[in-house]
Amino acid sequence: MTSSSITGLTSTSSSAINSAIDITWDTVGHVIGVAAWEAPGAMTSSFGRLRHLPMYLRAIGLRNLPATMLASRVYGEHRPQTLHWYLADIAVDPRFAGRGIGSELLQHRLGSIDEEHVAAHLEATTPGSRRLYKRFGFTDQARLGLVANGYPYAMYRPATQPTISATVQ
Template sequence: MTELHITPAREQDLPAAAAVLARAFHDDPVMAAILPGGRRLERLSTLFAAMLRGAPFETGSVDLARRAGDDAIVGVAAWEGPVTASLPWRQLPGYLSALGVAGLVRAAVLSSRLARHRPRSPHWYLAQIGVSPAARGLGVGGALLRSRLETLDVTRATAYLESSTADNRRLYGRLGFEEIAPIRGIRGADPMAMLRPPAPARHPVPARGA
């Protein structure tokens, strides 16, 4: 089994992390709905760079996976924390460069539609998770998720995400996420809202004779 190290991103890591997400999401149906047309990889890299610098880096965590002894990033999980982030004005040029004005409107409509399903109570939101194509099948996505979910269990925090594929939903289900509602109205995609309450606390087994 490949040994993986999971660490939080530093600011200088964000461009490389955005490039990993761009490759991972190149054929994603939800991204295709807001970013049609050519130069997909370049525009996705610009888009994810802006997204990572916003709420995930400000209020949550951008978790990175690397193989032991290798500095190359092979997986990224971007979590927004329960604290409200500032409006992303500083990232607006990046959003415009990637999406254009029409795409920015499409993204705003999509974001509004997705937000309707998010819990009202405080929670951690998995905004993006992606694995480098060369590292698929090595358990990178599961390692990234388990690393953060273990922390959320300790702090008794709820996690929420939207899953756009059946394969991903099976992985999330094994990690404790429950399907709560399909999200309708997105052309070419049918994502599912999924919620994970913190796992029950494990009580230590008393020693014999105690």
């Protein structure tokens, strides 16, 4: 990290909810970046989404529910059928934008994903996030067109192949 105001990154994984949360914070302990990942095979069922409806309504409000449900359906339709990690959300405190926090969060989790030799999937919601994800090996899979400018884009990063060491005699 180039900024001295960044102290670290921590990861929390839960097999009970099939997820990983990566958090980075500043020198006084304030969270400045978070990435939430769903583990392979952890797609939320319709029942699971219905069970969380009251929480969603409090977070987004009744007025935004139809657009949120549409986006959720479109995102789900473009998820790969193969096992993959899914970046459900990534956020950086605007005061720390442009300091590499998003890159640090991505690099951290993608390193673990590469060790597992599993693919990754996400949606880029802005031109800036799309450029960032491309730098990490994601490619466009579909233009979802939920907004006038064509965004978001479904993006995919294939699994790394295990290296095979051979001894030449």
